[in-house]
Structures are given as structure tokens and as C-alpha cells.
Amino acid sequence: MAGTLALSTLLVLPLVSAQAVGIPDAHPQLVTYKCKANGGCQAQDTSVVIDFTFHSVHEKNSSTSCYNGSVDTSLCPDTEMCTQNCVVDGAANYTEFGVTVAGSSLTMHQYMTVKGETEVTSSRLYLLDNASQNYAKLQLLNQEFAFDVDVSTLVCGMNGALYLSEMDLTGGRSTSSPAGAAYGAGYCDAQCPKQAWFNGAVNTQDLGACCNEMDIWEANALSTQLTPHPCTKPGIYGCSSDDCGSNGVCEESGCGFNPYGLGLHNYYGYGGRIDTSKPFTVVTQFLTNDNTTTGTLSEIRRLYVQNGTVIQNAVATVAPFVGTDSITDKYCANADSGFASRGGLKTSGEALDRGMTLVFSIWNDNSQFMNWLDSGNAGPCNSTEGNPSIIEQTAPYTSVTFSNIKWGDIGSTYKSTRRAW
Numbered sequence: 001m002a003g004t005l006a007l008s009t010l011l012v013l014p015l016v017s018a019q020a021v022g023i024p025d026a027h028p029q030l031v032t033y034k035c036k037a038n039g040g041c042q043a044q045d046t047s048v049v050i051d052f053t054f055h056s057v058h059e060k061n062s063s064t065s066c067y068n069g070s071v072d073t074s075l076c077p078d079t080e081m082c083t084q085n086c087v088v089d090g091a092a093n094y095t096e097f098g099v100t101v102a103g104s105s106l107t108m109h110q111y112m113t114v115k116g117e118t119e120v121t122s123s124r125l126y127l128l129d130n131a132s133q134n135y136a137k138l139q140l141l142n143q144e145f146a147f148d149v150d151v152s153t154l155v156c157g158m159n160g161a162l163y164l165s166e167m168d169l170t171g172g173r174s175t176s177s178p179a180g181a182a183y184g185a186g187y188c189d190a191q192c193p194k195q196a197w198f199n200g201a202v203n204t205q206d207l208g209a210c211c212n213e214m215d216i217w218e219a220n221a222l223s224t225q226l227t228p229h230p231c232t233k234p235g236i237y238g239c240s241s242d243d244c245g246s247n248g249v250c251e252e253s254g255c256g257f258n259p260y261g262l263g264l265h266n267y268y269g270y271g272g273r274i275d276t277s278k279p280f281t282v283v284t285q286f287l288t289n290d291n292t293t294t295g296t297l298s299e300i301r302r303l304y305v306q307n308g309t310v311i312q313n314a315v316a317t318v319a320p321f322v323g324t325d326s327i328t329d330k331y332c333a334n335a336d337s338g339f340a341s342r343g344g345l346k347t348s349g350e351a352l353d354r355g356m357t358l359v360f361s362i363w364n365d366n367s368q369f370m371n372w373l374d375s376g377n378a379g380p381c382n383s384t385e386g387n388p389s390i391i392e393q394t395a396p397y398t399s400v401t402f403s404n405i406k407w408g409d410i411g412s413t414y415k416s417t418r419r420a421w
């Protein structure tokens with residue numbers, strides 16, 4: 001599962017422009033780090049950009065909206081006309097979307113209070129490379145990825161997610177659709193979402209936007225899951241009908257690793273071995289069969305660091321997974337029936353090798369209350385408390401903070417300052 005698209009309530013800016021690209025986007029700077037085995041970590045000039053659908057797209061000479069949940073088909077019958085008639089404005093003030101960025105730290109809120117009223121913000125952001133104005137290219141085969149996270153206010157039913165999608169790094173930028181990555185265009189994931197725009201252009205053919213997805217982190221304070229979702233097509237692929245859905249090019253369900261689901265009920269949670277009432281570091285390693293970047297992805301390993309102590313991943317106690325503490329094709333053969341038919345970890349590894357985009361999202365789920373993540377076999381929440389209307393009433397402050405995002409050689413992104421116990 002990946003973040004579903006949330007519609008934002010947008011102010012139409014009274015700005016007029018003669019171009020299909022209007023005022024620039026604020027792109028709050030989020031410092032990230034690239035690490036080397038013997039060279040330490042270096043700061044990178046990166047920023048975040050909010051998804052295209054959160055931007056104002058309006059007529060060039062007026063504030064009439066060209067997109068408001070769906071595309072206005074008279075102004076935008078096709079991409080060329082849309083570019084002629086309409087302009088997309090950058091997001092000027094990310095606070096309006098419940099997003100605050102400072103240094104290497106990013107906080108996303110699900111709700112905001114505006115004039116005494118609660119508004120749903122539920123944002124989705126992408127990591128942008130400042131120099132190129134394209135999405136930062138993460139190539140993580142035989143590499144590891146680390147970040148600190150504070151999930152302490154993510155109650156049952158919430159999902160603060162950090163993941164990779166194999167998006168077009170330019171966001172589909174072209175002369176006929178010039179906005180591209182700088183305006184958050186081109187989203188895709190392994191659920192093949194059908195969106196108003198496909199890779200930056202008006203989605204006149206109602207294509208699903210499919211691409212390889214690596215869910216490094218989908219979690220709240222009660223439960224967490226790590227899930228590769230391979231797709232057999234490289235890059236962004238528009239599925240039409242036969243090749244969408246559960247028999248399509250992407251593995252929708254994915255091969256998830258959730259400690260609670262694997263029998264460890266006190267491993268992750270408030271007061272758990274990973275104590276989610278406090279921040280901690282999450283490290284994910286993408287190992288290859290020959291320990292080189294040209295090898296085949298053979299194992300995805302997870303470890304945590306909290307208060308200076310390295311904590312090894314949970315070791316499954318339920319059949320048929322007893323003793324397993326990482327994701328391998330053997331694990332996935334039992335965890336996800338469709339995984340092998342999409343080529344298994346090898347396929348996911350090829351996407352990691354080609355390069356993927358880092359995505360951040362915060363969301364909750366009106367239809368299933370996020371039960372797949374934290375209820376029943378998956379976690380301690382009951383089946384109804386994840387209802388968004390309950391969350392809005394009882395925990396309107398709910399948010400997630402990601403910080404100190406680093407990637408690089410295996411073992412280069414974290415250290416312990418204390419002996420494990």
C-alpha cells in the first residue's frame with residue numbers, strides 16, 4: 001500500500017502568468033547526507049516538493065481553476081491545450097500543507113487548524129535535487145538507507161510513510177508539459193493509481209501510473225511494515241486494463257515484514273524493545289548475492305538504533321517463518337503468493353540499481369482504517385479506532401518527523417555508542 005492521494009483545499013492565487021509554469025515553488029530545503037565506508041557523510045543540497053495535485057492549476061488570465069479534483073475538460077481537453085490555457089503555480093507556503101522543514105528535519109501533520117476549523121492536509125512530498133531540479137536519484141543496490149523518525153503521535157490508523165518509487169526523475173518534463181519534478185509531477189507506485197495527470201500530462205486515456213515501489217517505512221506508533229513491491233516494467237508504465245490490478249505488471253500486495261505479524265508483540269510499540277514514545281534510527285540494507293553493486297538483490301535487512309544502542313531486527317516466531325529476521329525470496333515465497341511471478345527481489349533490485357525517487361507521506365484511510373498495518377494479525381489496534389473521523393477528534397495533532405536522512409555504503413550511515421544488551 002502506498003499513500004492514497006489526498007485532495008487539498010487550495011487557495012487560487014490571484015497571480016497571472018503568460019507561461020504554463022507560474023510562480024516558482026518554495027521547495028523547502030531538506031539537507032540529506034551521502035555516506036562512504038571510509039569517508040564519513042557529506043551534506044547534499046536537496047529540498048522537498050509537494051505532489052502536483054496540491055498545486056494550483058488555473059487559467060492563465062484568471063483564477064478559474066483548470067484542476068479541482070478532476071481536470072476541466074474544456075480548458076484541458078489534451079496536454080497541448082492545457083499548456084496553452086492553464087498555468088501551474090508553485091506552492092509558496094508549505095505550512096499551509098502542514099509541512100515544516102528545518103535543516104535536516106521534516107515534519108508532516110495530518111491536520112491543521114485554520115480559523116478554529118480542522119483541515120485535512122495529508123501531504124505527499126518528493127525529494128528534489130536542487131542543482132538539476134529533478135528528483136534526487138537514489139541508487140541503493142548494495143547500499144543502505146538510514147533516517148531518524150519520531151512516530152510517537154502517530155495513533156492507530158495513521159501511516160507516516162517513507163518509500164521509493166521508480167518515477168521519471170524529470171517528473172515527465174517536456175516542452176508540452178514543462179512543469180515536471182519542480183512542481184511535483186509524475187507520481188507512480190505499485191498500486192498503479194489512476195490520477196488526473198499521468199507523468200506530468202493530462203491523463204486523457206485514464207492510464208494507471210505503475211512503477212516499482214520499495215516501502216522502506218510504513219508505520220505508526222503501534223506497528224511497522226517494510227515491503228518490496230516489484231513491477232515487471234521499468235520506469236513509469238501506463239497500464240490500461242488487463243495489465244492493471246492484481247494480475248497486472250505490479251505486485252500490489254507486496255512481501256511485507258511486520259514484527260507484530262511475525263509473532264513479536266512487544267518488539268515495536270510504546271515501551272517496546274523499539275520504544276516508539278521516543279525517536280529512533282531506522283537502517284535498511286539492500287544486500288546483493290556477491291556484495292557488489294552489480295549483483296542481484298538477495299536480502300533486505302533492517303536494524304534500529306535507539307539511544308545509542310544498535311537493536312537487531314525482530315526474529316519471527318510464527319510458522320512458517322520461525323527464525324527469519326530479513327526479507328529474502330525464500331521468505332517472500334511464503335509471505336506473498338504473487339511475488340515470485342514478478343521476478344521477486346531481483347526485479348526490485350533492478351529498480352534500486354536504475355534509481356528511484358524518495359517519497360514522504362502522511363495519511364489515513366477512510367475505507368479500511370489502515371487495518372492491514374496495525375489491526376488483527378498485523379497489530380494491537382482494534383478494527384475501528386483507525387477511522388479518520390475518530391483520529392481527527394481524538395488526535396488532531398498527529399504528525400511524523402523524519403530527520404538525518406542518509407544513504408551510502410553498507411555500515412556507513414550509523415554507529416552505536418553503547419553495547420547492545
Ligand SMILES: *[C@@H]1O[C@H](CO)[C@@H](O)[C@H](O)[C@H]1NC(C)=O
Nearest residue numbers: 059060061062063064084085
Ligand atoms: C482568457 O483567455 C481566453 C482565451 O484567450 C478568453 O477566451 C477568455 O475570455 C479570457 N478570460 C478573461 C477573464 O480574460
Ligand SMILES: *[C@@H]1O[C@H](CO)[C@@H](O)[C@H](O)[C@H]1NC(C)=O
Nearest residue numbers: 010011012064065067068069
Ligand atoms: C472545487 O470544487 C468544489 C466542489 O465542487 C467547490 O466547492 C470549490 O469551490 C471548487 N474550487 C475551485 C477553486 O474551483
Ligand SMILES: *[C@@H]1O[C@H](CO)[C@@H](O)[C@H](O)[C@H]1NC(C)=O
Nearest residue numbers: 092093094095096097112114
Ligand atoms: C503560511 O501559512 C501559515 C498557515 O496558514 C500562516 O500562518 C503563515 O502566516 C503563512 N506565511 C506566510 C509568509 O504567508
Ligand SMILES: *[C@@H]1O[C@H](CO)[C@@H](O)[C@H](O)[C@H]1NC(C)=O
Nearest residue numbers: 029045046047129130131132
Ligand atoms: C539551489 O541551486 C541554485 C541554482 O543552482 C542556487 O542559486 C541556490 O543557492 C541553491 N539553493 C541552495 C539552498 O543551495
Ligand SMILES: *[C@@H]1O[C@H](CO)[C@@H](O)[C@H](O)[C@H]1NC(C)=O
Nearest residue numbers: 287288289290291292295410
Ligand atoms: C557478503 O558479505 C557478507 C557480510 O560481510 C558475508 O557474510 C558474505 O560471505 C559475503 N558474500 C560474498 C558472496 O562475498
Ligand SMILES: *[C@@H]1O[C@H](CO)[C@@H](O)[C@H](O)[C@H]1NC(C)=O
Nearest residue numbers: 275278279306307308309418
Ligand atoms: C538512554 O540510556 C541511558 C543509559 O541507560 C539512560 O540513562 C537514558 O535515560 C536513556 N535515554 C533515553 C532517552 O531513553
Ligand SMILES: *[C@@H]1O[C@H](CO)[C@@H](O)[C@H](O)[C@H]1NC(C)=O
Nearest residue numbers: 156381382383384385386390
Ligand atoms: C476500539 O478502541 C477504542 C479506543 O481504545 C475504543 O474506544 C473502542 O470501544 C474500541 N472498539 C471496539 C469494538 O473494541
